[in-house]
Amino acid sequence: MTSSRSVTRTEVDTGSATGWKKYDKYPIEVDRLQDDKATEILLCNFERPHMRAFHCSWFAFFVAFFVWFSITPLIPEIQKSLGLSNEEIWTSNIANVTGTIFMRVLLGPLCDKVGPRILFAVVLGVSAIPAACIGFVHTTTGLTIIRSFIGLAGGTFVMCQYWTSSMFTKEIVATANGLVAGWGNLGAGVTQLLVGTLLFPLFKEIFKGTDNPTENAWRTVCIFPAVLAVITGVFIYKLSDDTPKGNFNELKKNGSMGDPSAIQSFRKGFYNINTWILLIQYGCCFGVELTMNSAAAAYFHDTYRLTTDESAAIASIFGWMNLFARGLGGWISDILNMKWGMRGRLYAQLVLLILEGGLVLIFANSNSLIESINIMVFFSMFVQAAEGSTYGIVPYVDPDALGAVTGIVGAGGNLGAVAFGMAFRDQEIDERKAFFIMGCSILASAVTTIFITIDGHRCILFGKDSVETQTQKRNNLTNIRQ
Structure with missing residues (x-):
């Protein structure tokens, strides 16, 4: 997918554009009217700045998730070792995701x-400390506290989405963000597969001659x-760029970028009603994924009497759908x-949330292991596709406060x-009822799509396309016909 305003790849000297630039040429097609953002995604290209940032973004976020949920497949063993109740385990699960909200x-x-770039590296390094110290936990309080600090790794999502939004044009940003x-x-x-079914058994074998090899392994x-x-943090800091034109400190030093106020950026994002609608909707897709990451292994372990290794392997299917599903949602x-x-993006959001909510309700009423697994596959696909469509809308809310909007919606x-x-933690609510509450919440959030109104764009019920938007739509349709 390319823009009608793009420049020729590689051979074109970009130095003639306004302001200082780190690179004289780009190995990819760019749009000079959108700050030299890329108009295409070349997956097998790893060159700086665009595709290097793309690959650093997803891999660093992958590692952050690895840290964030490294303990999840070990929960059944930790529960046995420490003598914890299900309520105490869910308290630690909640702490694990709560720690990310503020971040x-x-x-x-x-x-x-x-x-x-710098923020990504710092957060990876800081979150690695509590992850490495999980072996020192001996009480419920200790587990809850250390999991809340490990949850800081989840904050890297903001940098992940900000980075690609800074590197790719609006026409393809949803696909880039989704991927x-x-x-x-x-x-x-x-993590479910690697830690639960490979590393954990390997570490048990390493500690085979000790008094308690299982406990020594999870510790x-x-x-x-x-x-x-x-x-990973050191690598991305040394070998990548913040924007197509260079790093923030370089751009500021050479007068190509101002010094924006973080408080002003937050204020602009906070007072935009679209931010809060998308926050609710993202809570009903990514919030569902996080809940399943914490609950799936235990659900299959308890409901179908599976072993820790078996339940971890099945639970990993939910996460594996991210290989294509979120990118598919962005592409749609x-x-x-x-x-x-914009109406097209909102239609995608509405339909994907409705399908997600409906499948959660079906999953809540499944009665066999095979049926549950099959439904979970499609349920997971629409959860993640809705996440991709959400961040196809986010860059349009307020481009001058992209970071603030990205962070608030991500929270x-x-x-x-x-x-x-909290629903799964409540002992008076069984798991099937908790899934029913989840499904109904998702369907309710889908309805709020009709209230999203983006300046300069016609939405589902409100607004009108600006002259610039109408021109861009005509260019897009021309590209499609060609």
Whole structure:
């Protein structure tokens, strides 16, 4: 997909454009009217700045998820070792996602201030510390506290989405955002499989000659993702760029960028009603995914009497759908945008949320293991597709406060996880009823799509396309016909 205003790849000297630039040429087609953002996604290209940032973004977020949920497949063993109740386990699950809420709200405006690269590296390094220290936990309070600090890793989502939104044009930004976030979220599924069925058994074998090899294994296995997080943070800091034109500090030093106020950015995002509608909707898709990451292994373990290894392997399927589903949601949003503009993106959002909510209700009433697994596959696909369509809308809300909007909406995912987690934690609500509450909440959030109104764009019931938007839609339709 390319823009009609793009420049020729590689051979074109970009130095003639306004302001200082780090690179004289780009190995990819760009749109000079959109700050040299890329108009195409070349997955097999790893060159700076655009595609290097793309690959660093998804891989770093993947590692963050690996850290964030490294303990999840070990929960049944930890519960046995520490003698914890289901309520205490759910308290720690809630703490794990609650710790991310503040970080996402904070990191959003900071992205507008200092850029995504440095923040990504810092958060990976900081979250690696509590992950490596999980072996020192001996009480419910200790588990809850350390999981809340590990949850800081989830804040990297803001940098992930900000980074690709800064590198790719609006015409393809939903696809780019969907791919990097989806492949990053894949870390949750890989964690279930890698930690639960490979590393944990391997560490048990290593400690085979000790008094309690199982406990020694879960107390040490999380060192692996912690070390990987530190290495990844150093790599992206040294070998990537904040924007197509260079890093924030370089742009400011050479007078090509002002010094924005993080507080002003937050204020603009906070007072936009679209931000809050999208926050609710993201809570009803990504919040559902986070809840399933915490609940799926235990659900299959308890409901169908499976072993820890078996339940972890099945639960990993939910995360593995991120390999394509979130990117698919973003791609659908981009395609409908080319045909119908913002209304197309909103139609995609509405339909995907309705399908997601309906499948949750069906999952809640499944009665066999095979049936549950099959429904979970499609349920997961629409959960993640809705996440992709949500972040196809986010870059349009307020481009001058992109970081703040990205952070606040992203925090909605964790707020949703806390709300749904409270339902699963309540001993008076069985798991099927908790899933029923979840499904009804998603369907209700879908209705709010009709109230989203983006300046300069015609939405489902309100608004009118600006002259610029109408021109861009005509160009898009011309590209489609060609």
